[in-house]
Amino acid sequence: MKQEVKPVPLSGPYVDEREEEAVAEVLRSGRLSLGPTIDRFEELFAEKAGAPYAAAVSSGTAGLHLLCVTAGIGAGDEVITSPYSFAASANCFIYEGATPVFADVDARTLNMDPAAVEAAVTPRTRAIVAVDIYGYPCELDELRAIAERHGLALIQDACEALGARYRGGQIGSHGPSAVFAFYPNKQMTTGEGGIVTTHSEEEWRLLRSLRNQGRGDAGGWLEHVRLGFNYRLDDIGAAIGIVQLEKLDGILALRNEAAERYGELLRDIDGVELPCENDEDHVRSWFVYVVTLPDNAARERVIAHFERERIGYNRYLPSIHLQPYMRERYGFREGLCPVSEDASSRTLALPFFTAIERDAQERVAEALAAAL
C-alpha cells in the first residue's frame, strides 16, 4: 500500500506549556480583562519595539483603525496606501469615510515606491498608510519627508514586521505610530490581537480610551467621553503575548535560520526568484517566505504539484484595488498599479513557520523544482 505523505502546513504558532501555564494563571486570577496582565504586556512590548508607549488592541486591523481615528481622517479625505498588502491597510480608513488612493510598489522590495506616493498626493490627501510588506521595512524616511512636506499623517502598518530594523533602529522606534499584529501566523501571537506603538503620551491615552468604548481616565464604567469601540485585547491574550515576547529573540533567530535554509535550497532552481536581500538600511523580520515565479501559469503548475504533495501554500498577495468590493465601490481596474498587479499574478507563499524543519523545506524545494 502507498504510504500517505505527511502534510507540510503553510504556517503555525510556536507555543508550548509556558503559554498554557500563563493562560491558566490568568484564569485562576479571575482578572480576565482590563487586569494587570495587559499593562505588563504593553510595557514589555514598548520596550522591545523601542517606543515609549504601546496600547494593546483586539487585532492589527483595530489598531490601524484607531490610528485613522486619532489622525482625524474622515469623509472627503484621500489616503494613500500600498496596493500590494492585506486589505486592512486600506479598510482602516475606509471605515472613517476616506477614499483609497493606491501608490504602486517597487518591483524589488514590493513596498510603496516613494515617487509613486509623491505623485499620488492631491489637495484632498490626508494621510499615508505605509506598509512593511512581508516584514521588509518600507522607505520610512522618504515617506516621512513627503508627509511633512504636504502636512499629512503617517501611519505605519508594521503588522508583518515585528523585529525588523530600519536604518539601525527597531521598527516602532522611529517616531511614526506603528501597528503590529498577532494573528497565529505572525512572528508572535496572542491568538487574535494587535498593538499600537506611539511616541506621544497623549495619543497613547486616547488610544486606550478609544479601544475601551471611549471611557475616560477618571470617570466610571458608564461614562463615555468620546465615541469609542470595543477593541480591547483580553488578559488571556496578553498573558500569551508576554511569554511570546520572552521567546521573541529565539523565534526571530529560528525564522532567520529557516529563511537561510530556503535560500540555499532554492537558489539554483531555475525560475524561482527569492525575496529581496537585506541591505544596510533594511533588515527583514521573516513573516512569510514568498517567492516570485516566472508567470501565473508557472505558479498554477507549482500549486497543482504542492496539492498532490500535500504542501501548504497561498497566493500572497492579491492587489487590494482589484478585490471584488474595491472594483464595485471605486471602479478600480487592471492597469492602475502594474507593478503590484504583476507581482500578484506570480508570487507564492511557501510553508514557513518558526519550527519548520529542514526535511519539510527540502520537500518544498523538490516539489518546486519538479513543477518548474
Ligand SMILES: Cc1ncc(COP(=O)(O)O)c(C=O)c1O
Ligand atoms: C499588512 C497587514 N496589515 C494588517 C493586518 C491585519 O491584522 P489582523 O489580522 O490582526 O487584523 C495584517 C494581518 O494579516 C497584515 O498582514
